[in-house]
Amino acid sequence: MDLPVMPPVDPMLAKAVPEIPAGQHYEPKWDGFRAIVFRDGDEVEIGSRTTKPITRYFPEVVASALRELPERCVVDGELVVTNADATGLDFEALLQRIHPADSRVQQLARSTPAAFVVFDLLALDGEDLTGRPLSERRALLEEAVPGGGPGVYLTRTTTDLAEAQEWFETFEGAGLDGVIAKRTDLTYQQGKRAMTKIKHQRTADCVVAGYRVHKNDEAAVGSLLLGLYDDEGVLASVGVTSSFPMARRRELFAELQEWVTDAADHPWTAQAQASGTRTPREAESSRWNAGKDLSFVPLRPERVVEVRYDHMEGRRFRHTTQFSRWRPDREPETCTYAQLEVPVRFDLGEVLAG
Structure with a gap:
């Protein structure tokens, strides 16, 4: 492979801001695996956000790149998998695509194929474009990549703030994650948080049903384990919150000892x-957690905490939540799934159609 921009490439990143800034270039924020695709004739390599090659896991994306990308190019985008009826994104199915067995990789490529959504052009033919402004890179990208599928899509863009706000409010129903804002004069800056991202922020009251000990201090809390009651009154594990300074972690460890209970008497x-x-131990056998200790200290499910979260992935929080405050005024039994905001469904096809 001989390209003007060679692997590995450390993708340009975004920093979180509370509101969509005015006067910029906007794109939907896709919820998948960040990927840089390099194509030089018959050679294709896919690099991950951590710069490691992930080509072997996505043979169908290699085939799509050979079919739908220019012969010599480097493009930045997101690998995504749709749900069974192709109306939304399925991040859980995407996670399953990273498998050590080649036979399983091939089977998953057929049963849950990934698509590649392109949003930036780093090189084309023999030219390095990373020093050019975004406005020029986007224009060249639109000329070079048809982006209509079935394997490679061109992300939607707008410079209309009102349209970006509408995307933020509606596209979540198709499994998207918010909005990305970029200055039109922005050059491609590897590894820098030069863009901004605006994600949904919500709050939920959860039962604190356990904790994990901090990996560097046995007398400090690493994370609090959160639960919500389902319609049958069963307490389900929904995620963790862990945003505490070390001094507070030690204080929490001491405070929580009076709630420690026998594992046999615990809902989990x-x-x-x-x-x-x-x-919390459901994912213990997952290859993503190989060798990871998922044991926890069970607590009587009597304390309630309010946390901030962006969105749900199935029946759990998609990302680690942020601690907001304790809620001594709430009864644990009132912490149910019913309190959570459910996005209105929106067809992914309308997002991809551009």
Whole structure:
């Protein structure tokens, strides 16, 4: 492979801001795997956000790149997988695509194929474009990449703030994650948080049903384990919150000792997990957690905390939540899924159609 921009490339990143800034270039924020695709004739390489090659896991994306990208180019984008009826994104299915067995990789490529959504052009033919402004890179990208699928799509863009705000409010229903804002004069800056991202922020009251000990201090809390009650009154594990300074982690460890209970008396026993209850150890056998200790200290589910979160992935929080405050005024039994805001469904096809 001989391109003007060679792997590895450290992708340009975004920093979070609370509101969509005016006077910029806007794109939907896709919820997938960030990827840089390099094509030089018959050679294709896919680099991850951490710059590691992930080409072997996505043979169908290699085929799409050979079919739908220019012969010599480097493009930045997002690998995504749609749900069964192709109306939204399915991040859980995307996670399953990283598998060590080639036979499984090939089977998943057929059953849950990934698509590549392109949003930037780093090189074309023999020219390095990273020093050019975004406005020029985008114009060249639109000329070079048809982007209509079936394997490679060109992300939608707008410079209309009102339209970007509408995307922020509606596209979440198709599984998207917010809005990205970029200055039109922005050059491509590897590894720098030179763009901005605007994500949904919501709050939820959750039961604190356990904690994990901090990896560097056995007398400090690493994370609090959160639960919500389902319609049958079963407490399900929904995620963690862990945004505490070290001094506060030690204080929490001491404060929580009076709530520590026997594992056999806790809602998240091995038997409960076997019967279908979501517990913090559910992902223990996942290859993503190979060798990771997912044990926890069980607490009587009596304390309630308010946390900030962006969105749900199925029945759990998609990302680590942010601690907001304790809620001594709330009864644990009132912490149910019913309190959560459910985005109005929006067809992914309308987002991809541009």
